[in-house]
Amino acid sequence: MRMGYLFVGPMLLGVMIFTLIPMIFSFTLSFTKWSFVTGFDKIKFIGLDNFRALFQDDVFLKSLGNNFIMLLAVPIGMVIALLLAVVISNHVYAPGAFKVIYFMPQISSVVAVAVVWQVLFHPSYGPVNGFLSALGMDNPPKWLADPNFALPSVMLLMIWIDLGVSLIIYNAGLKNIPADLYEAATIDGASKWAQFRSITLPLLTPTTFFLLVTGIIGNFKSFALIKVLTDGGPAHSTSVVVYDMYQTAFVDLQTGYASSMVMILFLCLLAITALQWIGQKFWVNY
Amino acid sequence: MNTGRIDWVKAIITIIMALLGVVFLLPFLWMLSASFKPETDVFKYPIEWIPRTWRAGFNYESVWFGKANFALYYWNSIKVTLLTTLLSVVVSSMAAYGFTKIHFRGRNTLFAIVLATYMIPSEATLVPLFIMFRSAGLYDTHLGLILLGGFSVLGTFLLRQFFASLSDEYIESAQIDGGGHIRIFTSILLPLVRPAIATYAILRFIWTWNDFQTPLVFLNSKSLFTLQLGMNAFADRNGAFYSLIMAASVSAIVPLLIIFIVGQKQVIDGIAMGGVKG
Structure with a gap:
């Protein structure tokens, strides 16, 4: 006892x-x-009072909005991961090597990855724009330096970093689908696409649900990448709630106000999780 | 199924996927290549993937033994990461054993509390922990970082599944022989769950090694910086020396990549099994 x-x-x-x-x-x-x-x-x-002030705080509202826009990166990344997982699990030699390749950004230090991409995206010298200019593009985007392009650039990077996780989990999910289902479908003359739509996708819904929940929660809490890559800029175009909270707490030294941001973050995460648990009844097959 | 013969469709798909894989890894290849070059060649276009002039020795020496002192950052990271991983494995496996193999009053309630705290993101407790650590003298110490990482509840969840899957007969027969829970835990069950512990230990090692947020908030002295903080400070200070920054990035990434490639089975199985991250 x-x-x-x-x-x-x-x-x-x-x-x-x-x-x-x-x-x-x-x-x-x-x-x-x-x-x-x-x-x-x-x-x-x-x-x-803190909460009243938050809803008139332009930087905070912008950050919260950016958080929700960034969530788009989660489903986009999942679709790419699923396609790659299907190809890798059945149609290539040495599937293990591919898993290692796509997992590399995930294993790498976020700080180093962010620093490398900063240089790659450099508006005038960076190799990305070097390549685009060589292709004949006169005014390639300024990526992280342009308020309109910065957020999509950050999302692109998030997809690149997190792809490996979804890929590996989808791959494990695919392995759990009994092979005789596909054999029976082939005998019945179902096309590959029909098999994908009526066997693979429905049987993967628990995996998809899991990835969506963890992906959205992880995405909503992103901080390190933003801090190193853009410091929330330019013009707060990539600021997020955790970044704004960090600045408010440790740079502006407004402890109380920062704590009210934490509460909003916590409520958002609770609400997202609750919504997904309710929503799963309608589309997840266990 | 044509056994023994090369399936050409599969071979072609493999080649296409391999090319895609190379494109996916181009940022790493560019980083590696730039880290070997003199500064003036870094932004040459078309890119010299294999440098014409080599400056690898100079670049890496400046990063490791110059003002930045990556050797020290490495030592700090190794120390913090190993001790965090050790603490986390001990605390998590003990809790996992207690929650599955010992019957005591309030067990389910206590487990529910632990489970509920998993919903609280670490970002939500940064500010109060910072204040608490300052009062307790744990701010700006490695001990503080180790304590923060060592009590993550994730390990308890992962390992609990494994302890739960072990038959209670092991315990019953050991108890007949007069063995207490401590003996049963250390000499019978721990060896049985060793693969699961190895998987969790590698994941915890990687997460702790790469963690930037916790050291950023809880460390201040340069002499205590972990590799991630050191890397960040180095990039801030040497904004225009891209070859050096790339050498620093390679130094920050490559050792962990080697650990990953050696332990890839554990890492990939661990991610697939718990479906966990962070």
Whole structure:
């Protein structure tokens, strides 16, 4: 009996100190006007003022909007991953090597990857625009330096980085589909496309659902890539909630206000998860 | 099925996919190539994939033993990552054993609490943890980073499935022989779940090694910087020296790639199995 507490104790203690207490602390701080440098006696409770201010804060609203636009990268990446997974799992030699190739960006340090792409996307010297100019394009986009192109460029990179994860999980999902289903369908004269639509896709819905949930949650929390790649710029065109929260908390030193952003982030994640769990009843086949 | 003969359609698809794969990896190839070049050749177009003039020695030496001191960053990263992984494996496997193999009051409630905290993103606790760590003297220490990474609940979930799949008979027969839970855990069950632990350890190692957000918030002194922070600071300071930045990027990426290629089975199985990330 007592042994049980001994075994799970360290984990419980860790969860308490490093997650539960900070979360309660964060929740409390979101109703205050406070900067941590001034000391605890300067905490001032201001009710919902922070939240009212958030909805008039252009940078925050822009960041929140960018978060939702960026979610588009998740389904696009999943479609590409599914196509590649189908080809790799059945139609190539040495499938293992391909999994390694597509997983490489995922394994690489985000900082290094972001720095490399910064150079590749360089508007005047970068090899990407060098290539486009060589193809005869007179005014290639300025990518990360152009407010209209920066966000799509970031999304492109996200797809490139995360492709390997979806690919590997789809590949595992494909392996679980019994081969005799395809054999029976072939005997019945079903085309490859018909087989894909009526066997592969429906049987993969649990995998697709899982990837969508984790992908959207991961995407919504993105920070490191933005911080290194663009610092939210140009003109806040790539700022996201976590980035804005980081700036507010650690650069502007507005602890209370930053905590209210955290609460919005948390509510958004809860809402997204809840929506997906409700939605899965209608399209996931278990 | 024509066994033994080359399937030409499959071979052609393989070649097309291989070409696509090369395009996918072009950023890495460009990075590698630029890291070997003198600065003036980095942006030459058409790209010299194989440098005409080699400056690899100079570039890498400046990164490793110049002002940036990648050797130190490496040492810091190795220390933090190994200790975090060790702590996480110990804490997670103990909890996984406790939650599956020992019956005690409140077990399900406690597990539900742990499960619920998985919904709380680490980003949501950064600010309060920063304040708590400053008061506790853990801010700007490696110990702080290790504690933050070592209590991730993800390992408990992953390993719990494996402990649950082991038959209770192991425990019952050991108990008849007079073995306590500590003996059963360390000498009977741990060896049985070793593959699962290896998989989790490699994943935890990679995530910790590549983590940028936690060290960014919780470290301040340059002498404590992990590789990711060092890389970021180096790129900020040497904005115009692209050959050096690429040598630094290669240094930041390649060691982990080697670990990945050696342990690819564990990594890929781990990702596919738990379907996990982060």
